[in-house]
Amino acid sequence: MNAELFTEEFKITPYWWEAAAPRKINDPLPEAADVVIVGGGYAGLSTALELARNGTKAVVLEAEEFGHGASSRNGGGVSGSNVGKGPTAGAISPVERALGKERMHELLMGGAEAMANLEAMIEREKLECHYVRCGRFVGAYTPAHYESMAIKVAHLNSSGDFGAALLPRGEQRREIATDFYFGGMTVEGSGSVHPAMLQMALLDRCIEQGVILCANTTMQAISPDGAGGEGGHLVATSAGIIKAREVVVGTNGYTGKATGWLRRRLIPAASYMIATEERDADEIQALVPNNRTLADSKRVLNYYRLAPGGRRVLFGGRARLALGDPRECAPILHRQMLDVWPQLEGIKISHCWTGGIAFTFDFLPHMGQHKGVHYMAGCNGAGVAMMTYLGTQTALKILDKANRPCAFDELPFNSRPGYTGHAWFLPIVSGYYALRDRMDRARAA
Ligand SMILES: Cc1cc2nc3c(=O)[nH]c(=O)nc-3n(C[C@H](O)[C@H](O)[C@H](O)COP(=O)(O)OP(=O)(O)OC[C@H]3O[C@@H](n4cnc5c(N)ncnc54)[C@H](O)[C@@H]3O)c2cc1C
16 A cells, blocks of 8 residues: 555545444334335435335335445445446447437436436425535547537437536637537536535434434335235344335345345446545636536546635545455555646545445346335436436325336346346446546547
8 A cells, every 4th residue: 555645544444434434323123114215325224214204104224334335435426317328438338229319218208307306305304415516527528528528418408407518628618627528518407415424414314204314224125015925025134033014125236145136137246436636726616617527538537626615635446346455445546636736746545435326237227126116226426416316206106196206117127048147247337437537538639
């Protein structure tokens, strides 16, 4: 480990936990419940909150402490415009190619709804989480990516209130203090949150609404209660068995073998982030004059932003696609940050951390039911708005209160022959994508 790179107080826990650390809430496990929810992240808690607001008190099982999962570890970029964005350099996603423009349009409308749902929830529930509709800048990694962004901009603007616009290279310093990109696009209809504060604010509302919260309680198996499952489900947990009329699984990147059907449909991956030490606010805020969230158009993308208060940079990416020791990925992210902002040479890293995400084979998020068990999963790296939305939609479905089916409900949800959920191919695939990124960039130079 290169000591020069790290502050003396360097930590391998999320920067966000300084303000909102995971919490152990150990309500006793009841014998029965109307609804049992597995997973205490945004998806699980927003399901529980919507149910509770409508008079149904759920039990939430969380294998670790509340806040252990990706929901308190992410970049806090809030966006509905990433739907179907696979590892495609440039603008046209594989989903759009496969499904066509019209279907893609519907899904993007679903993304816009997810964003609106989160904004409404933050306001209605008074969730203190530094939410700002700050907009987003996506830098074009090559001139060809910039060209294809024109199509993406037109598409976004015809699909929802995204307020997307192209920004040529000559003007990009309006958004970011670098010449690293070949122009880019801005998307006004996106925002940023303090992700761990959002998670804890949701948790607080659940507590106020009487949701039963069981930390350190691992779901081990779900089976039908009685012949044909008409009696609901039996959920075996590390703390005993609970009977439930409905069961909802919201375990996303942490989905285990106990829900093998779902696991076979998800490709678990890791994302990593660093936080820099604090610097003078003027110096840091000059890097991002409009305080947008930032990303680039690479296949193995970077996403980044300023921390609330504007005194440090938070820089993320898939430096490695498997969960591992963050200390090994910190230098990679630091170097990528300096590629964009060489003026930060010498800045140290105060935190580096990782968290689990889940891709799907069609790059779309999914909700639905398998053998009567509800699931919501497949954030594809962008789930702050989406997983919260799928939680809300799953609750409305259980309550029979949805006006119409959600765009992501019961989509075809395929696995691949022989795939069991062990993504052995990830290092190969990510190495290949990173190589293609480097080749594209070299060609553009
Ligand atoms: C580093 C990083 C950066 C990211 N940046 C962004 C971003 O900027 N914008 C964005 O939109 N998205 C981002 N994401 C993705 C986003 O964080 C996730 O999509 C979202 O938090 C998923 O929420 P969730 O509730 O579905 O899952 P999680 O928050 O991961 O919660 C799942 C929970 O299930 C629990 N669990 C698993 N198995 C069991 C079991 N058997 N029994 C009980 N509990 C169980 C786990 O312990 C875990 O706490 C990022 C993710 C990471 C890791």
